[in-house]
Amino acid sequence: MHAVILVKQVPDSSQIRVHPQTGTIMRQGVPAILNPYDVYALEEALQLKDKYGAFLTALSMGPLQAENALRKALSYGVDEAFLLSDRSFAGSDTLATSYALAAALRKIDSYRKIDIVFTGKQTIDGDTGQVGPGVARRLGFQLLSYVLEIKHIDFEKKTILVHRKSERGIQIVASKIPCLITVFERKRPIRYASLPNMIRAARAPVKIWNRVDAGIEELSKIGLKGSPTVVGKVFAPQNSRGPAERLEGRSPEEICSLLVEKIFEKFPEVEKKLS
C-alpha cells in the first residue's frame, strides 16, 4: 500500500499586507508555510499508515525553499519526500502544474506502485482547487473530490468507499484503487509530530528532481509556455461605501429606533416581514 501526498508551500496569507498607497503586495518577511488544507490530506494519509502500514511519499513542486514544507511532512511520519524544482517550471498555471506533477508521479509509480494520491481541497494562494482533478485526469486515476471520510478500503479487491461533500448533502461513493482523493477540511486537526520523526525529518534527505529527472521532455507543456492562462492586470478593489454614518442617541433604544427607521425606509418589504 503506497500513498502519495501532494503538498505546496504557500505564503502565510494572514500576514500579507497591501501597501495602502500603491496597492501592491508587501511580501517581505511573510513566512512560507505548508498549505493548511494539505495538512488535512497528510492526516488522512497518516491514518492509512496507522491502519494498514502504508508507505507514504510526499511530493511538492516549487522553488528550493519548498523543501521546508516537505520536511514538515516528514516530521509527521511521511517516509520519503520529493521536490520537483526547475527553472523551466516558473510561471506554471494549474494545467502546467498538473502536467509536471503527473509526470513525477508516473516516475514514482514506476519504482513503487501508487494506490492513492492525496491532495488538499485547495491552496490558500492560488486557491483554485484545480490541480488535484487535473492530476487525476492525466494519470487516469479515479477522481474522488471533496472527500469527508474514507469509510472502507479493501486492498485485495482494490475497492474504496468514501463519503464526499456535495452542495446539497453527502454522496456515498464506491470506487476503485488507484484513485486520487482531494480531502475536505476536517474538524479534528492533525496529530503532533513525534520526537523521533522530528529528528528523522531534520536528517532525512529530500530528493530533488529537475525536469529531466521527472522524465519531462515536452517543454511546451510546462512553465509559462504550457500555461494557457495569462495574468492581466492586478488592482485594488474599490470600496463603494463607508465611512459608515454613525448612529447616536441618548439610549440604546433611541439609537436602535433610528436604525430600524433607516432600514425600513430603504427596504419597506423588510418591515412587512417582521414576524
Place this chain on the structure above:
Amino acid sequence: KKPVIDPKLADYRGVWVFVEQEEGVVHPVSWELLGRARILATSLGVEVAAVVFGANDETVDKITGQAISYGAEKVYQVVDPALCDYRSDPYTDCLVNLVKKYKPEILLLGATSLSRDLASSVATILETGLTADCTELTIDVENRSLEATRPTFGGSLLCTILTLNYRPQMATARPGVLPIPLPEPDRKGVIIREPMRIDEEKLITKVLGFIPDPCKVAERLSTAEIVVGGGRGIKQPGHFSLLRELADLLGGEVGGTRPVVQAGWLDTERQIGQTGKTIRPKVYIAVGISGAIQHRVGIEKAGMIVAINNDPNAPIFDYADLGIVGDFLEIIPALIRVLKKKRAA
C-alpha cells in the same frame, strides 16, 4: 502588445453555461451565470447556450424550460440514467464531447464542489485555460477575449486573467456574486438533444446513496434577505442565541466569521467570506466583527451593511453604511425590544 489570435480559434462561437443540478434542483449560480452570459454574448454578437445533463426526460425538460426563461437561446441536453447523480467520469466525457463538436468560445460553470471537479477535468482534457472562482466576467471586444477577474491574496487585490490563445475560454464563478436575472417564461429556445453512448458497466465509480443536508443551511443563507453575522466580539457561543432571536424576528439567518466557525460556535456552512459563502442579503448586520478583507469579500453585495462594534476605530466602520459604536450586549437586546414593539404596533 496586441496578441495574435490563431485563425483556427475563429471556429469557436457562442457562450455556454453548464447548468448544475442535484436531484432535479438547479444551483442558483447557474442562473446567475446565464444572466451574465447573455451580456457577454451580446457584446460578442453570438448565442447563449445552456448545457443540461440528467437521468430522465422529465427532469431535463423541466430544467431546460427554466434555462430558456433565464436567457438561454439554445439548450444542449444529454439524458442518460448514468447521469443521475454527479460522477466525474461520465459528466466529463459528455461535456468534452459536446465542446469538441459544437465549439463554444466561452464555457462558464459555478465555483461549487460539483462544477469545480467537472471544470478542472474538462479543461485538463481539452488542454485549455480555466480561471477559478471569478467575481467579475467581462469581454475585451477588440480581441474577443474573456476577462475573468478573481480576488487574490485573500481578497486584498483583484486580478484579471485571460486565456488568449486557447478555446474554449473557461471560468468558474463564485456563487452569490452575480445577480440572478428576471426569468421571462415566454422566451423561446432551440433544444438540441445530443445522443451519447454511456456504458454503465465501464464506469468504475458508483454512487451508492445520498444523505441530503436536512437544514439546507447553504441555500437558506444565500437566499436570506436579512443576515446577522457574529464575530469574535460575541465572546461566548451562547451569545449567538441573541443574534438568532434578532434574525428570527426579521425572518433572516445567522452567519459569522471564520474564527467563530473554527472555535466551533457556528456551523461551517455558516461561514461568510473568502473561504466561506458570498451572500447578497438586503441588510447585513455585522456584530462584533472587525472587518477583515477576507470577511468583507463575502458581504460586498449586500444592499446595506450595518456595523455594531464597541471599538470606534474598528475597520468595519470604513466599509459599512450605518454604524453603531457600543457593546453588542446592550445594543442587540435594545434592537430586539424596538422591533418587538414595532411588531405589536
